[in-house]
Amino acid sequence: MRILVTNDDGIYAPGLWDLVKALMEVGEVVVVAPDREQSAVGTSVTLHQPLRARKIKPLIRGVESYCVEGTPADSVILALGSLIQGKVELLFSGINEGANLGDDVLISGTVGGALQGYLNGIPSIALSVGALEDVHFEAATRLAVTIARMMRNHALPREMLLNINLPNLPLDKIKGVEVTHLGRRSYSDVIKEGHDGKREYYWIVRGKQEWDPVEGTDIWAVLNDKISITPLHGDLTNTSRLDSLRGLSQVIFQELTSP
Numbered sequence: 001m002r003i004l005v006t007n008d009d010g011i012y013a014p015g016l017w018d019l020v021k022a023l024m025e026v027g028e029v030v031v032v033a034p035d036r037e038q039s040a041v042g043t044s045v046t047l048h049q050p051l052r053a054r055k056i057k058p059l060i061r062g063v064e065s066y067c068v069e070g071t072p073a074d075s076v077i078l079a080l081g082s083l084i085q086g087k088v089e090l091l092f093s094g095i096n097e098g099a100n101l102g103d104d105v106l107i108s109g110t111v112g113g114a115l116q117g118y119l120n121g122i123p124s125i126a127l128s129v130g131a132l133e134d135v136h137f138e139a140a141t142r143l144a145v146t147i148a149r150m151m152r153n154h155a156l157p158r159e160m161l162l163n164i165n166l167p168n169l170p171l172d173k174i175k176g177v178e179v180t181h182l183g184r185r186s187y188s189d190v191i192k193e194g195h196d197g198k199r200e201y202y203w204i205v206r207g208k209q210e211w212d213p214v215e216g217t218d219i220w221a222v223l224n225d226k227i228s229i230t231p232l233h234g235d236l237t238n239t240s241r242l243d244s245l246r247g248l249s250q251v252i253f254q255e256l257t258s259p
């Protein structure tokens with residue numbers, strides 16, 4: 001089984017190589033990842049400039065590895081369309097340092113990389129640990145191996161995009177696995193204004209995380225020391241609004257076309 005590994009923390013991030021090392025037990029691992037940190041670039045794809053990719057000396061001997069001067073989504077598109085020969089059967093994006101929970105999946109580069117695999121028909125998993133310092137990768141690597149084995153044994157559906165988050169704990173402190181839906185977080189981003197000597201600039205600074213820990217959500221699971229697995233798909237349609245908006249479609253058209 002050939003497994004593609006990407007991330008958004010950059011190709012030399014420790015979480016990526018811990019994951020690669022673990023997945024080598026299950027299959028042939030190929031790494032294609034951004035050459036530098038690309039956190040919070042979401043699903044961004046580079047269309048207005050050329051992309052360079054370069055084969056690098058891997059941190060683990062024998063692992064075919066490329067870095068891309070682009071986003072996680074760029075890396076996956078290049079990997080599948082050009083760099084990797086033969087079929088990719090599974091994709092992991094991570095292990096990210098920092099949680100990707102709730103509304104944040106919409107800006108997550110980790111999820112953006114996995115989404116691109118999913119759109120290309122490959123079962124894809126975004127894997128994150130909820131800490132930025134002293135990150136415990138062990139439980140996440142073991143979980144990745146478990147999932148890869150289940151996929152190899154056809155114990156999981158192939159059409160799958162999973163967003164997995166782990167609390168930053170050693171394996172023996174983790175209390176379980178919850179299959180969840182996305183929670184909500186309220187943003188308290190701060191805009192710092194400054195002047196670079198020539199022009200004004202603005203810097204978006206992430207404020208304190210304000211989670212809404214509703215039972216059954218990914219946020220709730222991780223706050224309760226459990227692993228959260230959320231199945232995602234690409235359809236962002238808000239089905240609960242379809243009927244009320246349909247009732248307005250005639251009005252909108254009339255307003256548009258009235259003199």
Ligand code: MN
Nearest residue numbers: 008009039096
């Ligand atoms: Mn990241």
